[in-house]
Amino acid sequence: MSGLITRRTMLGGSAASLLAAPWVARAQANTLRVGMQSILSGPIALLGTSSRNALMMEQDRINAAGGLLGRPIEFVFRDSKGQPQEAARLTRELVNSTGCELLIDAEASSGAFAVQEVVRDLGVACIHTNSETSSLTADPKIRVPTAFRVARQGVHDAVAGSAYLSEYANAKKLNKWATCSPDYAYGRDTTAQYLQFFKQFKPDVEVITEAWPKLGQPDFTEVITKLIQAKPQALFTLLYAGDLSAFVNQGNIYALFSQIAVATPNVDYPVLAAIKNLPAGIQSATRYLETFPNTPANKEWGQAYLKRWNERPTNWSWQNTVAMQFYEAAIKKANSLDGKALAAALTGMKINTPFGVDGTITMRDDHTTIGYAIGWGQTTPKEPFIVDVKAADWGKIIELETDWKKQQKYI
Amino acid sequence: MDIDALGACLTTPACVVTQTTSGLIVGMLLFLVAAGVTLIFGVLKIVNFAHGTFYMLGGYVAYTALGATDSYALAVLSGALSMALFGVVFERALISRVYGSNVLMQLLVCYAVVLIFDDLVKIVWGPEFHAMGMPPAFQVPPLFIAGGVVPPFYAVLIGIAGLIAIVLGLGLSMTRLGKTVRAAAINPQMVSVLGVNTTLLFAIVFAVGGGLAGLAGALAAPVRSLSPGMGFSVLIESFIVTVIGGMGSITGALVSALLIGLVRGFGTIGFPQFTDGLIYVVMIAILLLRPQGLFGRST
Known part of the structure; x- marks a missing residue:
């Protein structure tokens, strides 16, 4: 008899379900849905996945602390595959069909600009967590009243990197430089931006050769041998992820790194983990580093991420974490989820976070963050992978960023 | 365009040695992949759009085999043999069903295999990139020949690829199997009528093509x-190699792969903004002069 469902049991169950239905519905309605779309498949899916991982940790942390406005939060993740039109469609769907009341846009720049226009239309609160293109928030024509950015910004990185590299170049007497960056908008624009500030800090610097390999190019041999022929004293490269790994591995067998100094802002944990013979002494920015800022809170977060996901966090991971920390503080302050109310609360807000260079990050009036940890140091093949890290001077960054904004006629 | 730099390079032995080695390694690895494409097309008239998948899987299998055995030689052998086996399965299970079908059908089958295996690789090895790392035996300083830089690892790779080119060339021209393959490329019906087991022959062709990739x-x-x-x-x-060399010609594949490698090697000095474009310019120029490719038969 056991194992069979009788008619009476069935009726009883149905009655119970009917009685419970409103409670279930209310519980579901009470949940605060946060929409997030990112690149969760394709060659750089690792970055999108690392964003999702960080947000799932935030979901657990916030819910354990009682949720937001007393409501548990639940993320709704969507894969845009890195296609801007898909990112825009998903944003609209997350709000209109899935009932999301807050948005995390974890797209790269191409997708973020498409999402920005949808957010302008919807009026919902949105935080871009991964777009580094400065104009997204710097250009008043592109800026949106309810959209903010919690991510490093290209112009900040360019000033910080150029200031560090000019000091390094002066100390080592490196005047002849080469560049090698991917042949698309990011590679060309950001290289130009770095060089502009680099020449400002060190007017006698000379770029004697340039290489523009294609994104995902399997072989960099001809680029490496060209660099050997040109005999620069130093190389600046914006190659990243698998391309940077292949470039380093192929450069190693030409002993490239014993012939010239190398600088890159793009060495992060996945690259460090994948390159088996990482040369020591590459000048590198810290996109995310557990030891910079060297605080217990930063180390604790990095270790918690490693323990939960069995891999190290990326730059995108900390940026998504900080976005939720900003939402949490702003919702508490505004006591509302309304886009305009949250925008008012977020503007000028300063929060305590492990990822700020002094333990805080500020959301500036132009909807972008300042004070996050930017440092440069040199690589070492073993942990902590980047040593002698020097923190960037945020006073200098803001001063030159303001000049740049004036040049661009943004202010 | 930097003609001065190219001229300076061509008159400097160190630059000529370095860029020629660079061109040879790019060309030889390209030849190994293209040889399979051209062999399969030559015999079966199938344009194997899934050939890149063999190359990818060969790399991943070798990566895993190195982790398990700690031997680069065994890793390379595993990559090649597993793809030879996969070539047979691919031919028997899928491609043999679309012989004689229109090109669109063959393209769809191949494209489906590409997508399926790209996703399977993500599931098995993860979406992030991996790097095998240089075997300890090759973690040595590069050689300097006439002032030019030659990495020992690349010298060995060029040697292996060159050896395979010779074996493949001799095998096709001197052995009974090779002669049968060449005959099948010209007239498969006649070969079949003469009692040759073409089913086995076609599977062997795919095994060789897949194994090389x-x-x-x-x-x-x-x-x-x-x-x-x-x-x-x-x-x-x-x-591009297959088209320049002539569809179906192994010699053509070798010559055009080396040509592309050298165009890349020296083009990056003289035409840094146009290296990729230069390859297509060379292809167009050759096809205008010889529409059937360098070593192709005119039809």
């Missing part, structure tokens, strides 16, 4: 990043 993926794994979809970039260049 797997070998290229495995040989290159220490210096190239492994990522899902990596086969696509080599596939395009393999087709």
